[in-house]
Amino acid sequence: MFTRLHWLSLALVLTCGAAGAAVPQFANPLVPQRADPHVILHTDGYYYFTATVPEYDRIELRRARTLEQLGKADAKVIWRKHAKGPMGNHIWAPELHFIDGKWFIYFTAGSAEDKWAIRLYVLESGAANPMEGGWTERGQLKTAWDSFTLDATTFSHAGQRYLVWTQRRPEKELHATNIYIARMDTPTSINSAAVLLSTPEHKWEKVKYLVNEAPAVLVRNGKVFITYSASATDASYSMGLLTADAGSDLLDAASWRKSAEPVFVSSAENGQYGPGHNAFTTTPDGKTDVLVYHARNYREIKGDSLEDPNRATRAQAFGWRADGSPDFGVPVADQASSGPAKR
Template sequence: MSQFRNPILPAGADPWIIKHEDGHYYMTVTLRNHIALWRSRTMTGLAAEKPTIIWNPAPSGPYSYNLWAPELHYIEGQWYIYYTANDGGGDDTRRICVLQLLGDDPLSGEWIFKGAINTEHPGLDGTVLPHKGELYFFYSGYGYFPDYGSAIYAARMVNPWTLTGPNVLITAPTETWEKQGGMAINEGPVFLRRNGTIYLIFSASATWSDDYCLGMAMISESDDLLKASAWVKHEGPVFAKNPEQGVYAPGHNSFTISPDGTEDWIVYHAYPYSEAEQKRSDGSPRSMRIQRFGWTEEGAPDFGVPLSTETSIPAPSGEC
């Protein structure tokens, strides 16, 4: 059986990987001043592929700076990219923008700017959840707390670039484990579904803190996704640092499956050293990693612990 070692990319913050029906994996990460896509038949082969730059913002303007956390989505037969950008100023100018592909090939087709999502709050990390024939938008919005930080809001969409109705607060950083590093943070929402339950996985605490981690909230598929009280937050993080193996601040993840569809994989970024060893607010690189995860007897995701970059990991099932 072939094996690999993390990281997949030595510098790859906010990684997003999806497996499309065309049999390819598509990957994107935060590059700050442009957006690029990688494409490969295998997960572990993504880093060996040359990235294609698909979007350069205008030289200046409200959405020209700090392009963060792009996500590639295939919605109702069309490709979209959601990403965060601002005018170079503070968090109050940060918005989630949308690109739409004209054509079928994300690497060679023309991407057009659809605009900034009409969220009630400035924010980042927008994602789309299709559910029962409707689209729901989840994002991390600023401006709610006595502690400076962000919370996760949700709203219904009338189309992939427009919200309608109120932005409902779904989860807020109220616990100590969500407030490490000097900020109270819930961000990076992403979803799993299993046995009639939707699992919202989010990142908590400041990204430069050793204790940046993943939290989880859940709701029955039969409930109203915009009924805040229907969401139940798990007590404590579900994926956190592993100092014994030299892994710190694991978070801002996505999910995908193995080539043969039999395995679930988590994609995330992490640091190979503690905050005490190197100050992280300077933008030092976070490496992009992948590993397989399982499920508990009760049906909830079980992510285990982040593995060392010295650990050999069996390649995803179906890779050749």
């Protein structure tokens, strides 16, 4: 929970954020050994949290009144992988969304027989409290191609709901993962063509692997922003940014502009490596935007980075530049400090 000093520091940020002033930090990491975090602040006043577990075998939910209480909150297992067939392996990147009075979890899963045959799937619950309700499998969320697909998110803008996700085109020789967007007609289906928004093209997007993945959406200042993560899931991992005018046609690729440089990268000074796969939320009063992401606090990894369990969930408040674009600063150090974080 923020101390009085935190809030005094935050007031300074809100006054001087455009000038790159310091921002207060949370007690990080919020949740150890939880990658690909997703957090929402619901109308009941609770933060709901889900993430990838190191065993890749289940989906958990937890809730708390503050972000910093999430790490101590009870984690309830609401679904486990299948013993055979689809949804039987590599359970990744769950996201919880409240749509038209129901809860939906979008997640990635491989098959029990082929863990790399990963696709998108959906769970649904009509319970008021997603921690207590039963969950129904709604099956695969199908896209234009039946190929390597992961990391779906959804958002509503100007009366229309959209799906944004990561996929590999099956006919392409290069094994690149790209970011796509499509219009949704129900919470479990799309009804438009898939529009390519981003493919790995810059050097920082192609370290070890050609990767654009993990989109997250933020609408502010007359703009629609999509962050995404690039390169291998080690210290190379970083975040890029796509931007469109809020009044533009979001299904027109020409509406989107891509940052030439990453907007959030490893910080050796602060001992944070591979920041990415983020989500957005706010402080309880809704006045301050918060970036939630995972990172490790060491660079060197033994073996496959996906088998290293120590990507941990972290959070930090961020500000805005004079042109209306987000200023994420740098990943803050792991410390329970009431002082400002370096930017």
